[in-house]
Amino acid sequence: MEQTFFPELKTPTVKISDKDFETLRDYIYNLCGIYFHASKKYFLESRICRRMEATKVKSHAEYYQYIRNSITGSGELRHLLDEITTNETCFFRNGPQLAALENKILPDIVETKSKMGFRKLRIWSAGSSSGEEAYTLAMILLEKRNTLLKDWIIEIVGTDINETVIAQAKEGIYGSYSVRNTPDYYRRKYFKTESSERFILAPEVKKLVNFSLLNLYDDNKMLFMKSFDLIFCANVLIYFDVASKSKVVQHFYNNLQPYGYFFVGQSESLHGVNDKFKTIHFPGGFAYHK
Amino acid sequence: MSDSVLMNNARAMVDAISELPTIPHVATKVIELLDKPDVELDEVADMILTDQVLAARVIRMVNSPFYKPAHEIKSVKRALIYLGFRHIRELAFTCSFIDVFQGKDGAFDIRTFWEHSFGVGIVAKIIAQRFRYPDTEKAYLVGIVHDIGEVLLSYYRRTEFEQLLASIKGKSYRMVEAEREFFGTSHSEIGHCIAQKWNFPADYCEVIALHHAPEEAIIDPILVSIVNLADLFCSVRQLDYGSQSWITFNLADERSWSILKNYAPHLADFDVERFCYELDDRVPEIQDLVQSIFQGVIAE
Numbered sequence: 155m156e157q158t159f160f161p162e163l164k165t166p167t168v169k170i171s172d173k174d175f176e177t178l179r180d181y182i183y184n185l186c187g188i189y190f191h192a193s194k195k196y197f198l199e200s201r202i203c204r205r206m207e208a209t210k211v212k213s214h215a216e217y218y219q220y221i222r223n224s225i226t227g228s229g230e231l232r233h234l235l236d237e238i239t240t241n242e243t244c245f246f247r248n249g250p251q252l253a254a255l256e257n258k259i260l261p262d263i264v265e266t267k268s269k270m271g272f273r274k275l276r277i278w279s280a281g282s283s284s285g286e287e288a289y290t291l292a293m294i295l296l297e298k299r300n301t302l303l304k305d306w307i308i309e310i311v312g313t314d315i316n317e318t319v320i321a322q323a324k325e326g327i328y329g330s331y332s333v334r335n336t337p338d339y340y341r342r343k344y345f346k347t348e349s350s351e352r353f354i355l356a357p358e359v360k361k362l363v364n365f366s367l368l369n370l371y372d373d374n375k376m377l378f379m380k381s382f383d384l385i386f387c388a389n390v391l392i393y394f395d396v397a398s399k400s401k402v403v404q405h406f407y408n409n410l411q412p413y414g415y416f417f418v419g420q421s422e423s424l425h426g427v428n429d430k431f432k433t434i435h436f437p438g439g440f441a442y443h444k
Numbered sequence: 445m446s447d448s449v450l451m452n453n454a455r456a457m458v459d460a461i462s463e464l465p466t467i468p469h470v471a472t473k474v475i476e477l478l479d480k481p482d483v484e485l486d487e488v489a490d491m492i493l494t495d496q497v498l499a500a501r502v503i504r505m506v507n508s509p510f511y512k513p514a515h516e517i518k519s520v521k522r523a524l525i526y527l528g529f530r531h532i533r534e535l536a537f538t539c540s541f542i543d544v545f546q547g548k549d550g551a552f553d554i555r556t557f558w559e560h561s562f563g564v565g566i567v568a569k570i571i572a573q574r575f576r577y578p579d580t581e582k583a584y585l586v587g588i589v590h591d592i593g594e595v596l597l598s599y600y601r602r603t604e605f606e607q608l609l610a611s612i613k614g615k616s617y618r619m620v621e622a623e624r625e626f627f628g629t630s631h632s633e634i635g636h637c638i639a640q641k642w643n644f645p646a647d648y649c650e651v652i653a654l655h656h657a658p659e660e661a662i663i664d665p666i667l668v669s670i671v672n673l674a675d676l677f678c679s680v681r682q683l684d685y686g687s688q689s690w691i692t693f694n695l696a697d698e699r700s701w702s703i704l705k706n707y708a709p710h711l712a713d714f715d716v717e718r719f720c721y722e723l724d725d726r727v728p729e730i731q732d733l734v735q736s737i738f739q740g741v742i743a744e
Contacts, residue, residue, distance in 0.1 A: 254692065421721060432697075
């Protein structure tokens with residue numbers, strides 16, 4: 155299980171009961187498709203506590219009513235999701251997903267494409283934020299350029315709706331929090347450590363990824379995001395309502411090659427959103443296959 | 445390789461083991477009790493009390509987080525009343541069965557074997573409940589014993605088994621296929637031979653023999669499919685023999701899933717992602733349960 159480290163947290167003042175935790179967990183899961191594991195109870199508790207302070211709500215039951223209220227609810231849900239997912243991005247964040255990529259998915263795709271005479275790999279990190287996911291993939295693929303991916307062309311595209319994070323991604327300079335999960339081998343090889351708080355990504359990694367502005371709701375632009383082998387979209391769909399989620403996932407489905415895979419974030423679920431994808435299970439996670 | 449060749453190889457391997465463990469008398473008695481309709485609570489309590497080690501283990505297990513008693517339970521009789529009648533038999537069975545493989549660490553730690561086995565038992569029971577299979581207790585018990593053949597390979601053929609594990613490390617491989625290539629037989633056939641030697645009921649034998657081929661089951665294909673599915677889920681949710689093998693599957697392609705969907709059409713829209721996430725939450729409980737059993741073994 156992933157360990158989270160939030161040094162800025164205050165000790166929560168209101169303990170959440172098991173029943174209130176389950177009620178909120180089920181509500182968030184049904185609405186957003188993200189599941190809160192029992193091990194994250196205290197994390198959720200502290201984040202809700204902040205929101206209770208901000209909204210001047212006294213109890214968890216009252217907060218649940220507040221978030222369900224049609225006037226206050228949608229705005230508050232976004233605030234809560236922000237609290238929950240902020241600072242979640244880091245390099246090598248989803249270990250099980252990366253293991254699946256290396257053990258099975260990448261070798262399978264390379265084999266399939268080789269048979270068809272193709273030697274180009276196209277990957278999309280949708281909702282790329284400050285670029286950690288896209289660059290993690292770039293590093294993993296760079297490690298294979300003399301073996302599995304010898305003479306292959308690699309294209310990685312990162313898109314986000316937020317210009318500021320796109321600029322950060324292009325800059326490629328990170329703090330210690332972003333590299334906390336990065337294995338030493340990769341840290342030494344692909345980062346220049348300027349100080350304990352400043353890590354500069356190697357140019358060879360940066361040049362593998364192209365970042366651009368994109369709104370996933372923009373149907374016209376989504377139509378042009380064609381022919382990807384792998385699409386990653388972590389902690390983005392949770393903000394969408396079910397109808398928008400279905401529409402965006404359908405775009406992802408259309409934009410994938412017939413042998414392609416689609417990945418969501420840890421603890422996310424596409425249940426009830428799209429019935430065309432097949433769910434592939436692997437240790438510690440899922441991938442969706444065409 | 446044909447089924448008969450696989451089975452002959454398994455028989456030869458099991459026969460070559462001079463000190464094959466025998467199933468404890470109490471476990472045999474419990475299996476007999478499972479089929480007795482009018483068994484009394486006192487009868488079971490007395491049977492457990494004839495074996496003090498077993499009695500102590502029952503008390504330790506009933507106090508583990510898995511069973512969540514509100515207050516500490518200190519006597520066998522209290523444990524039996526707390527658990528209810530059907531649970532008593534499953535608990536007595538599992539407690540006595542644990543002795544069979546005590547100390548049989550081989551290519552893998554015996555504790556990881558039990559974590560997987562209890563995991564499959566518990567998940568099989570949950571699936572049985574969801575699919576409205578009538579005998580959820582049986583699903584739990586066969587889940588626990590489904591992989592007994594694996595212990596023999598790990599313990600009695602340790603060096604070769606370690607070579608096999610090294611050869612598939614980091615690759616997508618189903619253990620049963622790797623074993624058939626490597627040993628000319630697998631834990632399914634070996635387990636089947638042991639189950640026959642120990643006079644397990646026919647439906648138990650079938651699950652042990654066919655939990656990787658549920659489509660071949662005749663006696664109880666639903667039960668075999670439940671265990672197959674529980675095994676797959678445990679293999680991808682941290683109850684996987686300490687990650688010795690790396691497996692991947694597509695539920696839609698699994699025969700067991702088709703068999704179960706035909707049996708219980710109301711579950712066609714089963715939220716499998718959520719089921720897996722809930723299973724993740726139960727892993728610590730299952731590890732605690734196994735831990736509580738092992739405290740008993742170490743104390744002896």
